[in-house]
Amino acid sequence: MARTDSRTSAAGFEDFYSWWESLAEEPQLRELLTERDRRFGPRRHGTGTTLVQWEQALRGAGCTEVATLSQAMDRRLLVAIH
Structure with a gap:
């Protein structure tokens, strides 16, 4: 667990949500991500x-x-x- 904690608190660590946000910035993935949103609807962070x-x-x-x-x-x- 300490090893996981040290990795997730490191500068530049990309969590689940920031990973998807980074993907959305990639021009070659925009069409696929738009289709993903159309099929599955918008994601709401922190509403679990x-x-x-x-x-x-x-x-x-x-x-x-x-x-x-x-x-x-x-x-x-x-x-x-x-």
């Missing part, structure tokens, strides 16, 4: 479900225990016991 919302939903569904089973950067795999 939060960890708290997932935990509340699982508890609301009757799960008595909710915990993180695995985590890589900002992605988590939750386990819940019903």
Whole structure:
């Protein structure tokens, strides 16, 4: 995990969103990216479900225990016991 943290905090690190933004600046990809947007619609950054919302939903569904089973950067795999 420390190795991942050192890479993602390095100057010039390109995250998922900045990678797509860089692609959009490439003239030879504009047509393909326009088609991608037409097919799948616009992307909204930061509008995903939060960890708290997932935990509340699982508890609301009757799960008595909710915990993180695995985590890589900002992605988590939750386990819940019903």
